[in-house]
Amino acid sequence: xxxxxxxxxxxxxxPPDVRFREVEVAPHPDRRRVRxxxxxxxxxxxxxxxxxxxxxxxxxxxxxxxxxTNEASxxxxxxxxxxxxxxxxxxxxxxxxxxHGLVDRRETNFETA
Numbered sequence: 001x002x003x004x005x006x007x008x009x010x011x012x013x014x015p016p017d018v019r020f021r022e023v024e025v026a027p028h029p030d031r032r033r034v035r036x037x038x039x040x041x042x043x044x045x046x047x048x049x050x051x052x053x054x055x056x057x058x059x060x061x062x063x064x065x066x067x068x069t070n071e072a073s074x075x076x077x078x079x080x081x082x083x084x085x086x087x088x089x090x091x092x093x094x095x096x097x098x099x100h101g102l103v104d105r106r107e108t109n110f111e112t113a
């Protein structure tokens with residue numbers, strides 16, 4: 001009889017198979033901050049994560065680099081240099097490794113009031 005101690009979806013995977021499970025973006029009411037929540041597949045090697053918030057024209061508004069995270073679930077706040085323009089903005093999230101390059105990329109659109 002097998003007794004599972006780990007859910008099949010939670011078995012750590014090698015670098016080429018690491019993916020975003022979820023990317024959530026929530027602009028703060030003050031329009032100067034953006035809350036980002038990330039869920040990754042469990043991993044065998046610690047990945048690097050890059051985040052970039054762009055305006056509608058593709059101009060950068062904020063960015064962050066997370067080097068060799070040891071957590072598959074992250075929540076952070078990006079601070080913007082100025083009040084976010086009203087409209088649709090895009091968060092570009094990437095997972096990469098020095099030896100394997102880019103392994104996943106997500107674009108998440110969100111609206112500001």
